Structure formats: C-alpha cells, structure tokens
Amino acid sequence: NIGFKSKELMECAGAQVEVIEKCSGHDGSWSAKSEFFPLSMLIAQKAVRVIEQAPADLVASDCPLAGLQLDQAGAMAHAGGRPTKHPIQIVRDAYGLSS
Structure with missing residues (x-):
C-alpha cells in the first residue's frame, strides 16, 4: 500500500x-x-450509510466502478444529492477547469 494518493491530490x-x-x-x-x-x-x-453521516459536500472514489455502485446503492437507499466523482474531477473543478 502506498497510501492515499487520491486524498493527497x-x-x-x-x-x-x-x-x-x-x-x-x-x-x-x-x-x-x-x-x-x-x-x-x-x-x-x-458504505452509503457511513457516507450519509459524513458532513461532506462531495463524495469521491478513485475506482469508477465503485463510484457507480455507491451511486446506485445511494439512490436505492434514497441518499441522493451527492453523486460520486473521481478525484481528478474534483481537482479539475477546484481549479475552475470544468468544460
């Protein structure tokens, strides 16, 4: 394990x-x-229940398949509101580079 590189990014x-x-x-x-x-x-x-309790504006996963799974489970659990993004999307948006 090399640590949490997406977190660091x-x-x-x-x-x-x-x-x-x-x-x-x-x-x-x-x-x-x-x-x-x-x-x-x-x-x-x-996982969705833990995410729902987190006081976060965004949810990130560096695995696109895991992100889709969390979004689908969240929709089924009526979590809504915070779709899972890839960390690079969050960095892109933070620097105002959205298309």
Whole structure:
C-alpha cells in the first residue's frame, strides 16, 4: 500500500478529505451478475450509510466502478444529492477547469 494518493491530490487543491474505508460491493464483474446483484447492493448500502453521516459536500472514489455502485446503492437507499466523482474531477473543478 502506498497510501492515499487520491486524498493527497485533493488536499493539494485545498480540499478537506475524510477517508471512509468501506467496501462498495462491486468487486469487478461480481455485482453485475444477476444472482449476486442484491447482495452487492446490501454490501454497498453499508458504505452509503457511513457516507450519509459524513458532513461532506462531495463524495469521491478513485475506482469508477465503485463510484457507480455507491451511486446506485445511494439512490436505492434514497441518499441522493451527492453523486460520486473521481478525484481528478474534483481537482479539475477546484481549479475552475470544468468544460
């Protein structure tokens, strides 16, 4: 493990970052299989509950598949409001480089 490089990158742009270490329940193609999808959502909802409690404006994941999984589980849990972004998107926006 080389640390939390995405956290360090976002902090360089002035963000205050709280790391939440919870499984998104995606695990590659596992959650895309119909027989495992319901279980993957249960796993992801554990992370969503922690995210919902965080006093954050943004949610980030450096894994695009995990981000999609969290967004989907969040929508199912009615979390809403904070779609998961990739850290580089957050840095881009922080520097006003949005298209």
